[in-house]
Amino acid sequence: MDATAGPVWGRREQQDFRSRVRGTLLGVALGDALGAPVDGMGAEAVREAYGAAGITGFAPAHDRRGAVTHLTQMTLFSVDGLIRAQVRRDTGAWHPPTDLHQAYLRWAVTQRDWGPDERRAEDGWLARQEWLYARRDPARALLLGLGDGIMGTPGSPKNPGEAGPEAAARSAPFGLLVGWEPHLVAQLAVECAAQTHGHPTAYLAAGAYAVLVHGLARDESLDAAVQRALALLAARPGHQPVSEALQQALGAVRQGMPTPDRVTRLAGAGTAEGLLATAVYCALVGEDVRHGLCLAVNQDGPSAAAGALTGGLLGALHGETALPPAWLAELEGRPTILELADDFAMEMTQGPALHSPAGSSPAWLARYPRGVAGSLPG
Structure with a gap:
């Protein structure tokens, strides 16, 4: 797996990115x-608790x-793993799924330890954030998949x-x-989901979602990004549920004003393809x-995952200034x-100025240590 040379970064492009x-x-x-407050609640129960419009703002x-x-926690560790992969590339090692697996193992430590171990400098700065050491209803599959330190792959997946x-959602x-080709983005997301x-359905939905964000981050329309995802999915065995769910989402747009019932039908049983749709x-x-x-979370499916997936798309589409x-x-x-x-x-726009095989910023390497492939958090 390798990336392209990437875009040329002027100041305006850097700011937009x-x-x-x-x-x-x-x-x-x-x-x-x-x-999060309504996760696992049916739509009717949400309306009873929060009024006819459902939940429309943060609640305890x-x-x-x-x-x-845990969805946000793991998303942050995905970012950490991607930066660490770029930094470790200076050593001649280049296998991002391994770096992402190490990052997810660092997240798993936050689910069983009371707080960070300051002696483990190789964990980097994210794993030293006290607030992340909180167990927020992680799915059993996450704890099982990361419980033994063995990395799942598409050929030999976990769970x-x-x-x-x-x-x-991560x-x-x-x-x-954005400097990678879409098919490489999809492949990396698939490989890391299989862990x-x-x-x-789960790992192809992850690949499709990454392609959607990729298109939006490169200033494409969501419609165009969906079409690209469908084209890439078509070559993958077992793609039909995910492809059909995306088609259903597009079809629902043409059915009139959005309603909670329509969202609930798309979400279905709350599996990956329904939440993607x-x-x-x-x-x-x-x-x-x-x-x-608000549309995404006021339905019968997993509300936190629906909100996280929707928020990622809207944030990539509009940028931070559009957020409430x-x-x-x-x-x-x-912070x-x-x-x-x-x-x-x-890292993505100025990485060579921060680190290279010839010399690196000590401060950057303290934040994102190169580490050793295959080393596991204790």
Whole structure:
């Protein structure tokens, strides 16, 4: 697996890219936090609890307003893994799925330890953020898939019967690799999804979602990005459920005004392809980011995943300035998310100035150590 040479970065291009990176990561977190209080509740129960319009703003979850779940946590570790992959490439090693697996193992440590171990400098700065050491209802497949340190692959996936949306919901950062060709973005997302979600529907939905974010981050329309994803899916065995779900999302747009019932039908049983369809539909029909996210979470399926997936699309499409400022003010972990987003944008646009085989910034390597392939967090 290799990337292209990438775009030419002028100042305006760098600023736009940073805005889309921030928008994507913050959008994932906002949608996740909006859906967290009603995750697992039926639409009727949501209306009974929050009124006829359902939930329309942050409500308490996990002992605070604006709390995120494991979906945002893992999205941030996806970013960390991608930066670490670029840094470790200086050593001559280049296998991003391994670096992502190491990042997900660092996330798994946050689910069982009370707090960061300052002695483990090789963990880097993200794993030292105290607020991430909170167990926010992680799906069983995540803990099982990362429980033994062995990396799943598409040929030998972890949890081969698991078709949930969690792998797709952590895959927005792959789409921010704007210098890569779309098929490589999809392949990386598929390989990393198979580390916890081995059903073809789950890992192909992750690949498709990454391609959608990739198109939006490169200033394409969502319609065009969906068509590209469908074309790439067509060559993959087992693609039919995901392809059909995307087609259903496009068809639903032509059926009139959006309704919670229509979103619920798209979400279906809450598996990866239904939540992907929900996100595409809500991003297409939402009048703005707030409306799109509220549509996504007020349905019978997993609301946090639906919100996270939708938020990633809307953030990549519109950039950070379109996100609701009142929600951003309450969002858990916002300073960390912004710092990580800016690090990612700097790595992707100015990486050679930060590190190379000939010499590197000690401060950057302290934040993102090169590490050793195959070393596991304790």
